[in-house]
Amino acid sequence: MSHHKRLSLLLALALLLSLPLASAEQNLIRLSNDIAKALRCPAAINQSLYESEAPIAAELKAQIYQMLQQGQSQEQIIDFMVQRYGERIRYQPALTPATALLWIAPVLLVLGCGSLLVLGRRQGEKTA
Incomplete structure (x- = not known):
């Protein structure tokens, strides 16, 4: 070789x-x-x-x-x-009670605002 x-x-x-x-x-x-x-x-x-x-x-x-x-x-x-x-x-x-609150809080805020809008419209319809 x-x-x-x-x-x-x-x-x-x-x-x-x-x-x-x-x-x-x-x-x-x-x-x-x-x-x-x-x-x-x-x-x-x-x-x-x-x-x-x-x-x-x-x-x-x-x-x-x-x-x-x-x-x-x-x-x-x-x-x-x-x-x-x-x-x-x-x-x-990691998912802990504190971090879960961070994820849930915006959802609760949107639901709360939506509920207030619906209630406001109903009150407006009743007075009209």
Whole structure:
């Protein structure tokens, strides 16, 4: 076997062996980005960690990646961030009595305004 063929074979083998590592690395990066998109930057107003260019966002993105490398799950990482920064760090806060009230209050307000309009019209019809 010639030197060139042997070198080509070794390079092909090295490439084949590195593909699973590259794929695993890409999966970690993708998952890290997904987590960063689900969390709000503590320093930037209305930006996710993924979007923010604040120094704290860069630190937290690196920490997320490192935690994934250590084998922690997405849920564990998000729970850690919530414990550290509070529920505010989530873009989709957990359903609690306080957050349920935030979702229900606008509905109650619309229903209340609608009821007042209907009652007002009925009163107007009675007086006319």
